[in-house]
Amino acid sequence: MRDKETLHKRVQEEIDCFATTDPLKEMSELGKGEDPEEAALKWMALAVLHGINMNAEKTTIVKSADGQVKVTAHYRPAELPSPGTTIGEKVIQSIRDILHLEEEKGKTTLALGVREGRFDLKVKVKKDEEGEKVTLKFPD
Numbered sequence: 058m059r060d061k062e063t064l065h066k067r068v069q070e071e072i073d074c075f076a077t078t079d080p081l082k083e084m085s086e087l088g089k090g091e092d093p094e095e096a097a098l099k100w101m102a103l104a105v106l107h108g109i110n111m112n113a114e115k116t117t118i119v120k121s122a123d124g125q126v127k128v129t130a131h132y133r134p135a136e137l138p139s140p141g142t143t144i145g146e147k148v149i150q151s152i153r154d155i156l157h158l159e160e161e162k163g164k165t166t167l168a169l170g171v172r173e174g175r176f177d178l179k180v181k182v183k184k185d186e187e188g189e190k191v192t193l194k195f196p197d
Contacts, residue, residue: 062153071102080107085138097147100140115194
């Protein structure tokens with residue numbers, strides 16, 4: 058029986074795989090015939106790579122009460138390609154699963170390796186009657 062890899066490790070592998078690509082282009086083509094869980098992990102990796110490449114301050118993922126998902130990068134007002142409802146929900150759940158954030162609100166640090174380097178993302182989650190929000194804050 059094959060051991061199931063952790064979600065964190067799988068995101069790391071996606072980061073390594075896509076480190077030399079154009080993250081925005083890859084994000085805009087995401088989800089076409091892909092498994093939503095795999096697409097969610099790929100989208101997370103691409104969002105991290107985009108944030109690093111563009112010197113982003115943070116990226117915010119908001120799921121409204123009606124299920125719509127909107128993503129904004131905070132380095133200048135810019136909206137990233139949305140992963141869509143199904144993949145967006147999986148992205149948020151995968152982040153919560155990786156970080157073991159089960160409460161309505163929480164924050165912690167996610168250590169990620171990119172090629173030969175390493176950095177820490179500050180992750181904050183909040184869920185209320187209006188929806189759910191995940192913020193990935195990149196290091197200075």
